[in-house]
Structure formats: C-alpha cells, structure tokens
Amino acid sequence: MVGSRQRPETATVAELRPQLGLPANGRRRRRRRLPFTRRPVAEATVQVDFGFFDPKPGDFHGVKLLLRSYLGDREWDVSGFVDLILGQTTVGTVVKSESPEGEEQEEGEEEEAAASGEGGESGEAEDVGPYAVITALNLGRYGTHQCIKELKNYILEACCEDLMKKKKLQLMLSGEGAHDVGLLVCERFVNFPHQPVSPLYEGLFDEVSWATEDEPTQELRDSFRFKSYLILTRIFMTKRRVSEDDESIVYVKAEDEIFLKLCSLSFTVDLPRKEQVVPPELKGYKEMALFMVVESCKVPAFREELKSFLLED
Amino acid sequence: MAARIQFENSCEVGVFSKLTNAYCLVAIGGSENFYSAFESELADVIPVVKTSIGGTRIIGRLCAGNKNGLLLPHTTTDQELQHLRNSLPDQVVVQRIDERLSALGNCIACNDHVALAHTDLDRETEELIADVLGVEVFRQTIAGNILVGSYCVISNRGGLVHPHTSIEDLDELSTLLQVPLVAGTVNRGSEVIAAGLTVNDWTAFCGSDTTATELSVIESVFKLREAQPSAIVDEMRKSLIDTYV
Numbered sequence: 001m002v003g004s005r006q007r008p009e010t011a012t013v014a015e016l017r018p019q020l021g022l023p024a025n026g027r028r029r030r031r032r033r034l035p036f037t038r039r040p041v042a043e044a045t046v047q048v049d050f051g052f053f054d055p056k057p058g059d060f061h062g063v064k065l066l067l068r069s070y071l072g073d074r075e076w077d078v079s080g081f082v083d084l085i086l087g088q089t090t091v092g093t094v095v096k097s098e099s100p101e102g103e104e105q106e107e108g109e110e111e112e113a114a115a116s117g118e119g120g121e122s123g124e125a126e127d128v129g130p131y132a133v134i135t136a137l138n139l140g141r142y143g144t145h146q147c148i149k150e151l152k153n154y155i156l157e158a159c160c161e162d163l164m165k166k167k168k169l170q171l172m173l174s175g176e177g178a179h180d181v182g183l184l185v186c187e188r189f190v191n192f193p194h195q196p197v198s199p200l201y202e203g204l205f206d207e208v209s210w211a212t213e214d215e216p217t218q219e220l221r222d223s224f225r226f227k228s229y230l231i232l233t234r235i236f237m238t239k240r241r242v243s244e245d246d247e248s249i250v251y252v253k254a255e256d257e258i259f260l261k262l263c264s265l266s267f268t269v270d271l272p273r274k275e276q277v278v279p280p281e282l283k284g285y286k287e288m289a290l291f292m293v294v295e296s297c298k299v300p301a302f303r304e305e306l307k308s309f310l311l312e313d
Numbered sequence: 314m315a316a317r318i319q320f321e322n323s324c325e326v327g328v329f330s331k332l333t334n335a336y337c338l339v340a341i342g343g344s345e346n347f348y349s350a351f352e353s354e355l356a357d358v359i360p361v362v363k364t365s366i367g368g369t370r371i372i373g374r375l376c377a378g379n380k381n382g383l384l385l386p387h388t389t390t391d392q393e394l395q396h397l398r399n400s401l402p403d404q405v406v407v408q409r410i411d412e413r414l415s416a417l418g419n420c421i422a423c424n425d426h427v428a429l430a431h432t433d434l435d436r437e438t439e440e441l442i443a444d445v446l447g448v449e450v451f452r453q454t455i456a457g458n459i460l461v462g463s464y465c466v467i468s469n470r471g472g473l474v475h476p477h478t479s480i481e482d483l484d485e486l487s488t489l490l491q492v493p494l495v496a497g498t499v500n501r502g503s504e505v506i507a508a509g510l511t512v513n514d515w516t517a518f519c520g521s522d523t524t525a526t527e528l529s530v531i532e533s534v535f536k537l538r539e540a541q542p543s544a545i546v547d548e549m550r551k552s553l554i555d556t557y558v
Contacts, residue, residue: 060501068322075344078322079501079522 049098050131050196052203055086059094062129066187070232071154072271072289077147084142085135085185090215091207091224092135093200095188132188132196134204138223139230140179151183155232155291158269165267172228172293182208182226182296186253194254198306201255205299229299231259231292236278236285237268250285256292258305265293315517315532318350324500324520325508327466331373331418332511332518334425334469335380336401337361340370354516362400366393373511377421377428377462382406382445386415408445412438419462422507424469427490429453429461451489456482463507469514471534473497473506495534499523 055063064082085092142148152173159166171177186200211224236250251257260266269289276287294302320329320343329340330351337355339348341363351361366375367388377384382405385394389409398407412435414420420431421442428448430439442450455464456475464475465486472494474483487494499509500520510519512535519531532538 061503073321075319075322075346079324 048193050095051098052093052095052196052200054089055092055094055133055135056089057086059086059130059133063094063133066130066133066189067185070185070187071151074150074154076150076154077145080145081147081151084137084145084147085133088135088137090211091204093133093203093207094130095132095134095192095196095200096130132186132192132200134184134186134200136182136184136204136208136224136226136229138179138226139173139181139183140176141223143178155230158289158291159267162267165265168265169293172230179223180225180227182224182229184229184231184294186255188253190252194310197255198310201306202303205303226296228264228296229294231256231290231294233290233292235268235288235290236282237288238285250282254310255302255306256290258302258309259292259294260290262298262302263292263294267291314537315512315519315528315535316350316354317521317523317528318347318518319521320344320347324503324522325505326373326518326520327506327508327511328371328373330511330518331376331378332513332516333379334513335359335405336378336383337513338372338376338397339363340372341365342370350518354518360400360402362397364393364397364400372418374416374418374463374508377417377423377442377446378405379423379425379446379448380405381425381447382408384417384421384442384445385409386417387411388415406445408441410438410441417462418507419460422462422465422467423448424467424472424490424492426469427451427467429455429465429467429486429490431461432459453486453489455486463505466507466510466512467492467494468512468535470536471495473499473510473531473534475504475506477504493534495530497527497530497534499527499531501527 060079060082063085064078067078067082067085070078070081137148139148139152143152155173156166156169159169172181184204186204188197208224208226212221215221215224233256234252235256236252238248249257267290269291271287271289278285278287318326320326320340323329326347329343329347331338332351336359337351339351339361342365348361348363355361364372366372366385367390369375375386375388383397383401385397385408387409394407394409401407410417414431414434420434422429423442423446426448428442428446428450430442430450430452432452432454434442434452439450439452442448453461455461456477456479458464458475466473467490469492471492472486472490474486474494474496476496476498478486478496483494483496497506498504499506501522501524503509503520503522509523510517510531512518512531514535515537517531517535517537519528523531
C-alpha cells in the first residue's frame with residue numbers, strides 16, 4: 001500500500017483500559033481499536049481507524065439501516081430483529097469509525113465527558129453511525145419472537161425446489177433442532193474495506209466460545225454451543241456459459257466464497273425483479289439470494305482460510 | 314387520531330407522503346398496505362393521489378403544500394404536473410417553481426396560515442410561497458438547522474420541532490406561528506421529525522417505530538384526540554369536489 005505503515009494490532013484491552021477511559025473490570029469483553037488503512041482512488045493514503053464495539057441500544061437506527069434489505073423487499077419485523085441483536089451484548093460487534101480529527105477533538109470531548117460523568121466511549125463514536133454489524137443469534141432461544149418466526153417462514157418458502165433440503169431445514173429450524181442453530185448475520189456497507197473483515201469474524205467466533213464459559217446461567221452457556229450456522233446472503237450469478245461448466249459467481253462479500261466451499265447445505269433463489277440491484281459493470285449477471293448452512297466444526301478451517309484469503313491484495 | 318404505518322420496510326413515512334387538509338399525496342411503488350392505510354382514514358373526506366415527482370418516490374420531501382396550494386420543484390415532469398392538476402381539488406393552486414433548492418419539502422414547513430422557510434431561498438420563491446400557499450413567510454432556523462422543513466412539522470393546531478430546540482427558540486417560534494409547539498422525536502428517537510411524520514388537522518401518520526410516548530406527545534400537541542374530520546370538512550365543503558373518480 002502506498003505510503004502506509006503497518007501498525008501492529010493493539011494488544012490486550014487490559015493494558016489499554018486507562019487510555020480508553022474504560023472502568024477496570026474483570027470481564028474479558030472489550031473495546032478493540034484496530035487501525036486500518038483504506039486506499040482511496042487518488043494516490044494519497046487516508047488513515048481510518050475502525051473501532052469494534054459491543055452492540056448497544058443507541059445503535060438502533062444505524063443497524064436498522066444495515067439490515068433494511070436483509071430479507072429483500074419482504075415486510076417483516078426488522079425493528080424487532082435489530083432489538084434482538086442489540087440486546088445480545090456478549091456476542092456481537094458493531095463497527096464504527098473513529099475519525100482522524102477525533103484525535104484533536106478527543107481532549108476537549110473527554111473533558112466534557114468527564115465533567116458530565118460519561119465514559120469516554122460515548123463521546124467519540126457517537127456521531128458516526130455503524131459501518132458494519134456482526135452477530136450470531138440462537139434460533140431456538142429467540143424462536144418465539146415475531147421476527148424470527150417471519151425469518152424462518154421466509155427461508156422455508158424460499159427453499160421450495162429441493163424437498164430434501166427443505167426437510168432438513170425444517171428439522172433445523174423448528175422444535176429442539178433450532179437450539180443448535182446460530183443465525184450468522186454480517187452486514188456492512190458496500191465500500192467497507194476488507195482489512196477489518198477477518199478480525200470481525202475472529203472476534204465473533206471468539207465471543208461465541210467465551211460465551212459458552214462466561215454466561216451466567218447454564219441455559220445461556222448452552223445456547224451458544226452452536227452445531228451449525230445459518231447464513232443468508234447475496235451473490236451475483238451469470239447464466240452465460242464460460243469455458244468451465246460452472247456458473248460464474250461474483251460474491252458481494254468475499255467470505256461467502258469460503259463459506260460456500262465449506263457448507264453442508266446451500267441453495268440459491270431468484271430475487272423478484274423489483275429487488276434486483278445490478279451495477280452496470282455486472283451486466284449479464286443476476287442478483288440472487290444465497291442460503292447456506294455451515295457446520296460449526298468447519299469454523300476453524302474457515303478462520304484459517306479467511307486470514308490468508310483477505311491478505312491477498 | 315395518529316396511526317403507525319410503514320412504507321416497505323422504512324419508517325420514514327413523511328418522505329413518501331404529503332398530507333394536508335385538502336388532499337393527500339402518496340408515492341407510487343410502495344405496497345398496497347401503505348396506500349390503503351391512507352385510503353381507509355381519508356378516502357371519504359379528501360382525495361388520496363398516487364404520484365411521483367421527477368420520477369422519484371420521495372415526494373414528501375420535494376413538495377410543499379397546504380389547503381390553498383402545492384409547490385413543486387423544477388424537476389417535476391409535465392405529465393406529473395398535469396396529473397396533479399387533474400387530481401387535486403380546483404381550489405388548490407398547483408405551481409411548479411424554479412428554485413435552486415429543489416427539495417421544497419425540506420426547505421419549507423407550513424400550515425394554512427404561516428410558513429417557515431430556509432434562510433437561503435430566493436426572494437421570488439418567498440413571494441411565490443406567500444401567493445400560492447396564502448401564508449405569511451418567515452425565514453428561520455430550527456435548533457441551528459436551516460432545513461426547517463425537515464426538522465419541524467406544523468398543522469393549524471400545533472407543531473413538533475427538533476428535540477434540541479431551546480426554550481427561547483420554542484417561545485419565539487410559537488409566537489410567530491401562533492400555535493403551541495413541543496420539542497420531541499419520532500420513530501424511536503429520530504430527530505428528523507418531518508421524515509417520520511405527516512399530519513393535518515384531524516389525523517397523523519407516523520413510522521411504525523414510533524414509541525407510545527412519542528405517539529401520545531404527537532396526539533396531544535396536534536390535538537388529534539378531539540378532532541373529527543366531519544367538523545373540519547363541513548367548513549371546507551364548498552372547496553371540496555363531490556365525487557372522485
């Protein structure tokens with residue numbers, strides 16, 4: 001990268017607690033500050049810091065914006081879904097940017113924040129909405145919520161072609177089976193840089209394994225022992241026969257390619273024409289919804305591949 | 314009474330609709346639920362007109378109007394202009410204006426008697442607002458924001474403004490507008506009031522994220538609980554056409 005310095009990922013949160021203005025407590029939960037360089041079109045390098053935060057109620061509007069088209073045009077209880085995500089603070093991350101000017105503002109803001117008795121956290125990242133959100137929701141634990149019921153219906157309706165797959169999904173999504181399934185949600189803005197993506201997933205899977213030990217009740221601890229993850233995402237496919245037999249696929253999110261390779265079940269669904277948003281450079285491609293089930297035993301392999309996959313610039 | 318509705322999955326109903334005492338404009342392309350929510354409340358009383366402005370669905374933010382008139386930006390096509398002229402009551406003057414700030418809904422907040430305008434609007438536009446809408450125009454800011462049309466919603470009975478408006482500003486505006494004002498939010502803490510709410514003298518529509526507290530503030534400041542459409546329509550009976558095709 002032109003003119004950039006490689007800065008090592010910041011070490012433990014405990015060391016940074018005083019600087020971050022966080023109260024000292026015993027929880028492993030954290031606020032990580034990971035600096036990344038985003039390369040813009042011009043030849044100047046802009047240093048952008050992304051902060052990883054626990055979801056909190058104040059993020060409602062930003063996260064809702066990211067999840068607005070999660071089920072496409074379908075009208076469903078998005079607000080309820082966002083509330084579920086924000087309510088689960090132990091597993092889940094919201095990514096906000098900390099602007100470069102934040103350095104100068106910080107002193108003044110920290111003084112004000114100290115005077116008003118707030119933590120440093122609310123002073124800095126307040127104004128800039130979330131750029132990305134990631135979480136894993138237990139479909140059994142939240143199964144009674146309206147939004148999860150609507151989501152399950154949407155998935156089962158979408159999978160109408162292959163009856164075998166539909167049966168498998170039905171077993172996974174209803175009754176006891178649902179308690180072993182985690183809905184893996186990762187939404188981010190289209191121009192989100194690729195560098196923070198691997199740490200984002202690392203963080204999520206770490207949090208899931210910490211939760212199986214740290215949660216206060218046995219029930220909660222068990223709710224994070226996912227046997228499989230369910231993923232809803234979008235891809236572009238073309239029917240044009242290229243030299244290979246496979247249909248050529250363009251992945252909106254790069255990690256979906258790895259998930260697809262490792263998944264135990266997947267199917268695609270045509271989107272209604274109204275929902276198609278195809279950029280001009282992808283003429284001839286069709287946007288499709290992709291559903292995948294990935295066994296949790298494949299997660300370590302995914303983590304390895306993701307690290308090297310995204311390092312190729 | 315105030316109703317909570319959604320346009321597709323968006324709670325910004327004030328972006329996709331414009332409600333006045335004489336007519337209601339609704340964006341095309343949304344689900345039938347959105348349109349029928351307005352129809353069921355209003356169909357017997359005032360026309361509900363589906364339209365686009367400049368080919369877009371964000372009609373609530375592009376136009377400004379009241380019972381006397383409707384102002385449209387220069388981006389409005391001739392067909393849209395004709396369609397609106399045909400569909401709205403004759404008493405409503407529909408005028409397309411040439412103003413650099415084309416999002417008139419963001420720049421102008423008005424009721425049937427008075428209007429607040431963006432500080433940078435042309436002098437000609439200000440005169441047109443006064444003529445077409447039959448109002449007195451005041452150039453103001455709301456909580457330091459120049460987009461008065463976005464951060465405040467007023468009817469003939471009350472108004473809701475940006476939550477960070479100071480008490481002094483509230484008093485000043487209230488005196489200017491001659492209606493009671495309240496600083497508040499809509500759609501679960503959103504400060505962009507006009508995007509989340511559209512209101513006339515007897516009914517209001519707000520986004521489905523609006524909390525019960527916000528809803529009760531809206532109903533009380535706009536005096537919607539006592540309001541019945543028949544009382545208001547009887548006053549305006551002469552200016553409304555009898556049948557709508």
